[in-house]
Amino acid sequence: MTDNATKEGAGAGAAPGRIKLEDGVAWVHLDDPEKNVNTLSTRYFAWFEQQIQQLAGEDLRGLVFVSDKPGYFIVGADIAELEAFTDRAAVIAMIERGHRLVGRFAQLPFPVVAAIDGACLGGGLELALACDRRLATTAPHTKLGLPEVQLGLIPGLGGTQRLPRLIGVPEALDLILTGKQIPAKKAKKLGLVDQLCDPLALREAALELVSWGKPSRTLRPRKRPSRSLFSRVSDLVARTPGAKNLVYEAARKKVLKRSGGHYPAPLKAIDVVREGMTLPLDEALRLEAAAFAELVTSDVAKALISIFFTKNEVEGRARKLAEDARPVERIGVLGAGFMGAGIAQVLAYKGYTVVLKDRDHKALGRGLKQCHDLFRGLAKRRRMTPVEVKEAMSRLRPTIDYRGFGRVPFVIEAVFEDVGVKHAVIRETEAAGPDDLIFASNTSTIPIARLAEASKRPENVIGMHFFSPVHKMPLLEIIRHPKTSAEALATTVEIGRRMGKTVIVVGDGPGFFTSRVLGPMLNEAAWCLAQGARIDQIDRAMTRWGWPVGPMALLDEVGIDIAFHAGKVMAEHAGDRADTSPILGLMIEAERLGRKVGKGFYDYRKKPKRVAREVYELIDWEEGEVDDDEIVERCWMQMLNETARCMEDGVIENPNDVEIGVIFGFGFPPFRGGILREADRLGLDYVVGRLEAYAARYGKRLEPAQLLRDMAKKGRRFHRR
Ligand code: NAI
Numbered sequence: 007m008t009d010n011a012t013k014e015g016a017g018a019g020a021a022p023g024r025i026k027l028e029d030g031v032a033w034v035h036l037d038d039p040e041k042n043v044n045t046l047s048t049r050y051f052a053w054f055e056q057q058i059q060q061l062a063g064e065d066l067r068g069l070v071f072v073s074d075k076p077g078y079f080i081v082g083a084d085i086a087e088l089e090a091f092t093d094r095a096a097v098i099a100m101i102e103r104g105h106r107l108v109g110r111f112a113q114l115p116f117p118v119v120a121a122i123d124g125a126c127l128g129g130g131l132e133l134a135l136a137c138d139r140r141l142a143t144t145a146p147h148t149k150l151g152l153p154e155v156q157l158g159l160i161p162g163l164g165g166t167q168r169l170p171r172l173i174g175v176p177e178a179l180d181l182i183l184t185g186k187q188i189p190a191k192k193a194k195k196l197g198l199v200d201q202l203c204d205p206l207a208l209r210e211a212a213l214e215l216v217s218w219g220k221p222s223r224t225l226r227p228r229k230r231p232s233r234s235l236f237s238r239v240s241d242l243v244a245r246t247p248g249a250k251n252l253v254y255e256a257a258r259k260k261v262l263k264r265s266g267g268h269y270p271a272p273l274k275a276i277d278v279v280r281e282g283m284t285l286p287l288d289e290a291l292r293l294e295a296a297a298f299a300e301l302v303t304s305d306v307a308k309a310l311i312s313i314f315f316t317k318n319e320v321e322g323r324a325r326k327l328a329e330d331a332r333p334v335e336r337i338g339v340l341g342a343g344f345m346g347a348g349i350a351q352v353l354a355y356k357g358y359t360v361v362l363k364d365r366d367h368k369a370l371g372r373g374l375k376q377c378h379d380l381f382r383g384l385a386k387r388r389r390m391t392p393v394e395v396k397e398a399m400s401r402l403r404p405t406i407d408y409r410g411f412g413r414v415p416f417v418i419e420a421v422f423e424d425v426g427v428k429h430a431v432i433r434e435t436e437a438a439g440p441d442d443l444i445f446a447s448n449t450s451t452i453p454i455a456r457l458a459e460a461s462k463r464p465e466n467v468i469g470m471h472f473f474s475p476v477h478k479m480p481l482l483e484i485i486r487h488p489k490t491s492a493e494a495l496a497t498t499v500e501i502g503r504r505m506g507k508t509v510i511v512v513g514d515g516p517g518f519f520t521s522r523v524l525g526p527m528l529n530e531a532a533w534c535l536a537q538g539a540r541i542d543q544i545d546r547a548m549t550r551w552g553w554p555v556g557p558m559a560l561l562d563e564v565g566i567d568i569a570f571h572a573g574k575v576m577a578e579h580a581g582d583r584a585d586t587s588p589i590l591g592l593m594i595e596a597e598r599l600g601r602k603v604g605k606g607f608y609d610y611r612k613k614p615k616r617v618a619r620e621v622y623e624l625i626d627w628e629e630g631e632v633d634d635d636e637i638v639e640r641c642w643m644q645m646l647n648e649t650a651r652c653m654e655d656g657v658i659e660n661p662n663d664v665e666i667g668v669i670f671g672f673g674f675p676p677f678r679g680g681i682l683r684e685a686d687r688l689g690l691d692y693v694v695g696r697l698e699a700y701a702a703r704y705g706k707r708l709e710p711a712q713l714l715r716d717m718a719k720k721g722r723r724f725h726r727r
Contacts, residue, residue: 022050025057030067031216037074044075046129047084051107058110068117068216077147079122080130088302089311097299104163105291108136117220121212123205126150132163139215140199142190143208151187158307160275162298167282167290173197175244176237179257183272245283254280268552268677271301309679316662324499324509331500338417340431342373345448346420348476351377352505354401361403361410370404380477408438415440418470420448429460436462444494446470450521451575454514455487465491468498473671481670482507487514510667513657516579520671525576527645531557532587534637538630541607541617547634552675562606566593585707589625596624643697646681650711661724682724690718
């Protein structure tokens with residue numbers, strides 16, 4: 007068979023791979039010329055079907071799947087194709103076609119090997135699972151996983167059945183329910199791969215696996231890795247029909263705790279594994295197909311898939327923006343406090359040399375310890391070796407003066423949230439640094455243009471708003487003020503990207519985008535309390551709706567003084583719409599500043615935290631008639647209202663940036679697809695009607711933004727779909 011012969015009949019477009027025959031071994035080179043990565047699609051199915059027909063008739067010693075895409079094997083299914091499905095029957099037909107195809111590879115009369123170098127995810131791993139053997143390289147880019155739950159789906163190409171049969175139910179459930187991606191070494195330990203090799207030795211190692219011959223028809227790996235007694239017993243129980251099954255029950259409890267019951271996919275996965283393990287494989291696969299079809303057409307999967315595309319689009323724009331970045335390897339961080347140290351740690355982890363400055367050695371020592379603790383945590387989880395920790399720590403250069411800043415082209419400032427202090431450090435840094443120094447401030451509320459007033463080169467001043475804790479939170483809000491130069495913006499975006507953050511670029515103004523829209527939501531929650539809702543009622547209503555924490559607990563976390571101060575800054579801007587609840591002021595007077603002092607709306611001095619009843623007395627509270635639905639609606643609609651005003655003001659323009667900001671910044675329920683999608687789903691007419699009704703009862707602050715009114719009138723939506 008020639009390369010050319012393989013290119014025919016693979017459906018529309020060029021063939022997604024090539025087959026080379028060498029010494030009786032068919033090398034299937036996966037390399038879709040139409041994509042940067044290989045994703046399983048109907049085009050792949052058609053090509054495989056055609057190839058397998060011919061291969062089955064050849065006199066072969068073996069077949070090896072390899073990828074020609076550097077860093078990627080197959081990264082999953084073509085999600086755009088999945089998203090287009092609305093009809094369950096069509097999904098089932100597509101999945102069953104995939105099952106048949108994968109099954110045919112499994113039944114070839116010669117050994118079939120997956121030689122994995124790079125990301126092997128979702129459908130890619132499922133194809134590998136159907137192979138007789140799996141070989142994986144030890145390169146850091148080799149990762150294996152079944153991330154389908156993250157899109158509201160379950161594995162649909164046999165993963166829910168072949169994986170537990172191969173590595174045992176408890177371990178398989180862990181992978182399927184978390185969607186985590188594991189390195190090859192861990193996969194070998196689990197028995198998911200049979201052999202490890204260096205990327206350069208992939209070919210020889212694959213041939214060696216072929217030479218092992220065709221294994222017997224069980225799905226067990228050749229050598230079972232050693233597993234704990236607990237794991238073996240639970241696996242045995244999990245495979246027994248009718249047994250009271252602790253493994254599944256425990257998994258279910260864990261899922262419900264983590265997801266609040268808002269995500270059907272993991273629960274479905276548990277059911278499909280549980281039932282499937284008591285059935286022959288072909289019947290079990292039918293269960294999987296039906297469950298997959300149900301999920302892929304559900305609202306939750308549609309929302310989660312939309313976030314996937316939204317994130318890709320936002321990241322693509324950031325990548326483009328960063329093209330004109332100035333190269334930077336050395337970064338100054340001012341302030342080694344909670345945020346400064348967090349930022350410095352991530353920078354050092356990503357390879358930057360960091361000059362970390364604070365006012366005195368004590369503050370520096372605390373900051374360095376914070377960094378070291380974070381690195382130690384990474385080492386404990388085997389994400390870094392002790393040598394790498396040492397190297398990363400040595401990239402941190404602590405100082406209490408500006409010596410060394412002459413060679414620092416980029417500075418991130420995280421000193422106190424005070425205009426005077428920030429102005430002073432801008433002047434000092436500019437005096438000590440190079441002429442083209444870029445100065446990024448991590449202020450959470452102060453307009454960047456206001457900070458730039460102290461600068462000799464306002465075009466090089468920009469906002470870089472991180473979220474806390476910096477090493478965990480995926481979002482970075484970059485703020486350009488009217489004078490910020492394109493180069494300063496590009497350089498800042500590139501640094502954010504290299505730090506591993508999803509970057510949104512927003513316009514200037516008090517609170518920028520994220521703090522500005524969070525404020526009215528927290529204020530509305532405080533008003534609900536003042537009007538007679540209970541503290542725990544508010545938080546429970548909001549978490550039931552899908553927020554990760556309730557607003558009262560969030561106020562305690564942020565610090566009530568900080569929230570109050572931020573609210574004041576933003577209220578100045580809001581003019582006659584500003585209507586700040588009196589509650590925060592009363593809390594501050596009583597020194598109930600939140601978790602940092604052990605008491606706020608909750609009391610943290612004993613575990614678990616409990617609602618602080620004293621607060622009711624303090625605020626002269628009387629039970630009122632604010633029900634859960636009203637709390638939830640008022641809070642999220644106020645956030646939407648402020649979002650619309652940010653759009654009117656040009657602070658944020660692209661609806662995708664809004665969704666990424668609210669979901670990644672403070673956990674707007676992902677299964678709703680974003681705040682604008684939630685508004686689209688309900689209809690802007692409805693939203694405007696509700697806000698008008700609330701405004702009539704509670705005042706001007708709840709009046710719908712003009713943009714919402716206009717869009718509702720014209721029957722428009724934020725997203726096209
Ligand atoms: P922090 O109080 O923990 O740290 C501030 C640090 O700056 C202290 O170590 C202090 O000694 C140092 N500092 C003060 N003046 C200095 C100077 N002239 N030169 C060098 N160092 C100086 O405060 P935190 O929480 O780290 O906040 C820092 C900034 O980050 C603030 O602007 C804050 O609004 C912003 N921010 C805070 C977030 C949070 O969750 N804490 C989130 C996002 C932004």
